Amino acid sequence: MDGGKKNKGIERKRVKLDDSTRAFQWNKLFMSTLGLWPAKPSDFLFSVTFGYFCYEMVLEYIDLLLFIDDLEHVILNLTENVAFTELLVRMITMRLYIREFGQLISKATRDIEENKYNDEERKVLIAYHKKSKLYMKLLVINTGITATSYYAKPLLEQFGEIVEYFGSQKNENTTFIFLLPYRFHTFYELNDASTYFWTYLSQLPFLYISWMSQSASDCLMVALVYHVSGQIAVLATRITNIDTDPSKCTKQLHDVVRSQARLLRMGRIIEKAFSAMLLSQLMGGTILICILGYQILACLANGERAILISLVSYIILVLLILYAYCSIAETLITESTRLCEAYYNCKWYDMVGKNAKIIIFCMARSQKPLQLTAGKFSVFCLTTFTNTVKASMGYLSVLRTVM
Numbered sequence: 438m439d440g441g442k443k444n445k446g447i448e449r450k451r452v453k454l455d456d457s458t459r460a461f462q463w464n465k466l467f468m469s470t471l472g473l474w475p476a477k478p479s480d481f482l483f484s485v486t487f488g489y490f491c492y493e494m495v496l497e498y499i500d501l502l503l504f505i506d507d508l509e510h511v512i513l514n515l516t517e518n519v520a521f522t523e524l525l526v527r528m529i530t531m532r533l534y535i536r537e538f539g540q541l542i543s544k545a546t547r548d549i550e551e552n553k554y555n556d557e558e559r560k561v562l563i564a565y566h567k568k569s570k571l572y573m574k575l576l577v578i579n580t581g582i583t584a585t586s587y588y589a590k591p592l593l594e595q596f597g598e599i600v601e602y603f604g605s606q607k608n609e610n611t612t613f614i615f616l617l618p619y620r621f622h623t624f625y626e627l628n629d630a631s632t633y634f635w636t637y638l639s640q641l642p643f644l645y646i647s648w649m650s651q652s653a654s655d656c657l658m659v660a661l662v663y664h665v666s667g668q669i670a671v672l673a674t675r676i677t678n679i680d681t682d683p684s685k686c687t688k689q690l691h692d693v694v695r696s697q698a699r700l701l702r703m704g705r706i707i708e709k710a711f712s713a714m715l716l717s718q719l720m721g722g723t724i725l726i727c728i729l730g731y732q733i734l735a736c737l738a739n740g741e742r743a744i745l746i747s748l749v750s751y752i753i754l755v756l757l758i759l760y761a762y763c764s765i766a767e768t769l770i771t772e773s774t775r776l777c778e779a780y781y782n783c784k785w786y787d788m789v790g791k792n793a794k795i796i797i798f799c800m801a802r803s804q805k806p807l808q809l810t811a812g813k814f815s816v817f818c819l820t821t822f823t824n825t826v827k828a829s830m831g832y833l834s835v836l837r838t839v840m
Contacts, residue, residue, distance in 0.1 A: 460569050460660040461542055463577075467653035471646070473531045475539025486646050487528055493643050494521055496621035503622065508840070514620050516728050516751075519721045524647055526717040527654040534710040538657065541703060545664045558671045565667030569660050572761050576655045581648055583747075583754045588644045590747045591616035591637075619643065655758065658711055662765045662809070665703050669772040669807075672696050673779035681787040690795050697776070697799060704769070704807035715762065716812035719825065722759045726752065726829035731836050759822055766809040766817035773806030 468474040472482030497518050504510040531538065554562065592599065595614060615627040618640055627633045672693065679689050729752040736745040780800040785793050809817040 460566060460573060460656070461546055463570075463573060464542065464653070464656050464660055467577075467649055467656055468531070470649045471528065471531075471653060473528075473535060473653065475535050475542060478535060483532065487532075489642060490525065490528065490646050490650075493619070493621050493640070494525060496623075497521060497619065499622040500620045512728055512731065515724065516732065517619055519724050519728075520755075521647065523714075523717045523721045524650050527714055528650050530710065530714045531650075531654060531657070537706050537710055538661075541661055541706060544699075544703065545661065548664070548668060554671065558674055561670045561674070562667045565663045565670070569663040572659045572663075572765070573656045575757065576659070576761060577652045579750075579754045579757055580651045580655070583750045584644050584648045584651075586747045586750055588618040588641070590744065591618055594744070654714060655761070658707075658714075659761065659765055661703075661707055662769055665700060665707065665807070666765070666768045666772045668696075668700055669769075669776055672700065673772070673775050676776070676779040677783050679783050681784050683789050683792070686788055686792050690792055694795065694799060697803070701802075701807065704773075708807070708809055712810055712813055715809060715817055716815075718759065718762060719811045719815065719817075719821070722755055723825050723829050723832070725755045726826065727832040727836060729755065730829065730833045731840070734837070756826075759825060762809070763817055763819050763822040766821075767819045770806045770808050770816075770818060773803070773808070776806075777803040 465474050465476075469477070469479075471486050472479030472484075497514070501511065501514045501518060504514070549562075594616070615633040617623075617627075617633075617637060621640065623636060625632070627636060675689070675696075676693055679693070680686055729748055733745065733748050733752065736742075736748060777800055780796055780803065783796065785796040788796070811817060811821075815821065
């Protein structure tokens with residue numbers, strides 16, 4: 438009877454840990470839509486989606502150049518342009534490092550499937566993967582809501598006029614402005630409703646691609662960084678509990694050294710792969726918070742509620758993404774620092790000289806914590822978040838003075 442209950446308990450814990458692989462299943466879903474899933478990449482699908490995205494981006498840049506003398510228009514263009522340029526960097530990053538991401542995902546999935554953990558270690562891993570899935574849900578849902586509301590904003594602003602124009606008693610005298618969702622330059626005149634709505638519809642794929650590329654890159658980084666952080670936390674627990682008996686200590690130390698070297702390699706690959714993306718996020722986030730803050734203040738002054746809802750949703754997403762990146766980066770630094778403390782807290786003073794020397798070398802190697810950097814020169818952490826918001830508010834003050 439007791440044996441049956443114990444087996445059920447073990448099986449339940451195994452199911453909970455196996456459920457952690459769901460984060461990587463979500464990554465598969467998002468990356469596959471762009472042809473970027475490492476296990477089964479599609480060059481054709483990526484070429485189509487990336488080519489379409491680049492085409493629309495060229496039109497966005499043309500619009501910026503044509504109205505470069507109009508500061509108000511430039512601000513409106515940069516509201517989209519900066520975010521879309523970030524997405525371009527994300528797609529390029531995922532394509533350039535597709536092989537490395539495949540290796541990282543494979544190693545992370547293998548770590549979970551091997552399930553060589555005791556109850557304490559299993560709890561740590563489950564807690565980290567729960568955080569990972571929570572962040573992923575928040576980011577994907579908020580990205581979807583923001584992207585959809587931004588795309589639908591021109592129609593919502595003139596919903597009454599459009600309904601009246603196409604109503605059962607069609608009113609030819611009713612007019613509405615031919616506003617498109619994005620500031621992509623058009624080489625033809627939008628002088629009738631039919632041309633307008635077909636052009637509007639042609640930009641719908643851009644909504645889908647931008648949503649998927651944002652979600653894919655966000656979820657990939659969150660899943661990988663939290664997995665490495667969880668594995669480092671487990672390793673720290675094992676280091677603290679190393680047995681001082683020479684017959685067991687040597688083997689445990691060798692296992693610990695191999696695990697530490699493997700996690701350090703994974704951490705460095707993650708840092709290198711996401712460096713350019715984080716740099717674009719840091720620079721773009723600073724600009725977007727400033728510009729969106731300016732537009733929100735302008736909408737409050739003019740009483741434009743329809744536009745205000747879309748802008749508030751937009752700035753919340755920018756802040757959420759920036760905070761999520763800074764938060765998981767802070768976690769990685771914290772867990773890496775605890776690794777060094779774990780070596781100090783183990784019973785190294787009771788070990789034989791050979792094993793104590795190995796502990797010293799491992800302690801020296803763990804002095805420099807793993808971290809995420811923006812362009813190799815700025816470390817991502819929670820301080821980065823506060824400094825970015827502070828800098829954006831300073832730029833907003835200058836912008837309001839100039840305008």
